[in-house]
Amino acid sequence: MKHLLSAADLSRDEAVLVLDTAAELAAVTDRSVKKLPTLRGRTVVNLFFEDSTRTRISFEVAAKRLSADVINFAAKGSSVSKGESLKDTALTLEAMGADAVVIRHGSSGAPHRLATAGWIGGSVVNAGDGTHEHPTQALLDAFTLRRHLREGSGDLDGLRVAIVGDILHSRVARSNVLLMRTLGAEVTLIAPPTLMPYGVESWPCSVSYDIDTVLPDVDAVMMLRVQAERMHAAYFPSTLEYSRLYGLDVARMSRLPDHAIVMHPGPMNRGMEISADVADSPRAVMVEQVANGVSVRMAVLYLLLGGMKEDI
């Protein structure tokens, strides 16, 4: 595989290979010297057109642990903010010899365009594009689910996952629906109807408008960030009503089976989609998700750039 543009690019075997590779690489993180020589001499560019501290840092750490040279290219303060096009930026990076470009862009499909327009020859990794996809987030979520609920190996066959929140605008939800399905998990999307994508009934998942009836039957619940500004576009009447109907507080969390975990891709709106005591509870795995993000991104870069197995 040359690029990772969509979670749908991965077959079940490929997805499991990424997760297995991530598990091996995670062991490196526990060593005192957290570095492998496997991508030495290779250049990874983090091309971020949107602000994203956590995803950018995660990719940066991942690439550096594999000994790649990392160039961080943030749109703000660069020539992009002076009107340089995606194409010219890509041509510049190509001339500098980028082996992989990790791109975050506000426009859905921008990574796809970067990979197929003939501007660059290297691998393209989608680090979040508009309201389309965020495949490495889905991989780290799968990795986290596997660790907690499948003893860290194989696929996610039979696992039940609820994803709650602004599905309409969520690239995390789209990638997770696709990847969870590939790995055999059953996903239920939960949101007010205004925050469901048009045509969601044809997606490979279930849909519910009622969080309380779904929670008792899931192994994990993933809460998505809901921006308060959506209220002004009439997606819901008030943040209070949203929080009351779809937010995860302690009372609601108690409806989950005992083994179930609580996830959130971050950044969280405490008090909006998730209450502070839920966010800080032992069932919440957000900090672990961040750590797993590094391992999974190491695995993706390693597999796309053809690192040497014996270097691990």
Add this chain to the structure above:
Amino acid sequence: MTSLVLRGVRPYGEDPVDIVIADGVIVDLAAPGTGDGEVIHAEDLVALPGFVDLHTHLREPGREDAETVLTGTRAAALGGFTCVHAMANTNPVADTAGVVEQVWRLGQVAGLVDVRPVGAVTLGLEGERLAELGAMAHSAAEVRVFSDDGKCVHDAVLMRRALEYVKAFGGVVAQHAQEPRLTEGAQMNEGELSGRLGLAGWPAVAEEAIIARDVLLAQHVGSRLHVCHVSTAGSVEVIRWAKARGVDVTAEVTPHHLILTEDLVQSYDPIYKVNPPLRSAADVEALRAALADGTIDAIATDHAPHPHEDKDCEWAAAAMGMLGLETAFAVAMSTMVEPGLLSWRDLAQRMSVQPARIGRVSTQGHDLVVGAVANLAVVDPDARVVVEPSGLASKSRNTPYRGMELPGRVVHTIHAGTPTVLDGALA
């Protein structure tokens, strides 16, 4: 003046004749081989009345990097057109007699087709105050079609007044039907695919709701309404209903909405970005059927040239629109004539007679009879041509048909008795 003879041509694909042209009009339909004059070989070719486009963006003044009146009318002539309606969304906007006369004069100077400027309905296309519709109508450009195309006249009162006002000079309001609030930030047809691709949806209802309102308004005030680039099956239903009720409404469909579907957007290649967006296969079927049964009156290109950089980028940043003049006939051939949905005479209606009538262009859209103004498109129905962007006469290259093989070829175009295209090249 010597006469011209189109030797052995088949009017509407019927029996061959020699069409003899003198002083700009057809003077004789003679037995093949008997017509006297300068011979243009047209044996086995089909003669149709010159095509009339109700919807062309010539971009001049303001965006001469994308197209000029000269390059756009070259493209038109090569596409078999003898008349184009130049849309008002130029810079400055064609909302005064001065601008429409400028565009009209540029058309006269180019001398390839009749350039009929479309006047803006509202000042600056801003949807707030009526432009000087009467001044444009009474100018040398004799504007009869008014449109804020690119934007919808969404204010119901303003639309009502415009519909009423243009009655005084036989004008028509050509509505770009797009409810603005329902389509804020819209990138593609709203459907299962837009949800999956994470692109903001342009719902069919945003078009259909405006058309429904406008046909009711047109009926209420007894005015003539024209609907631009109809793109959905629901719009077809509304227009069919309105016509059955006797509303004086006409409608056009673009070639691209007759042949392309939203599936192409999966590539995220902005060459397929257009407004209204490409729709579903079911919509395409409904549009073809509506064009066949006359619910939709005309094919109009919505020829929308854009410079390369406005398409060579990510989807959201790209401009909306596609070239159409040089491929319109081939697409019509492929989607309507070859499948047997339209006869040659029907096609002449949809590409010449009806658009000329809607635009009130008295010198265009004539049947091929003695005494008619000699505006002709002479086509080879048996040719098949692979679309090559670099071979187009338009200044822009944004054709969605790159590499596609399409049937039919425009061989000769004759404008007011003068050949503008001979053997597929500008004369």
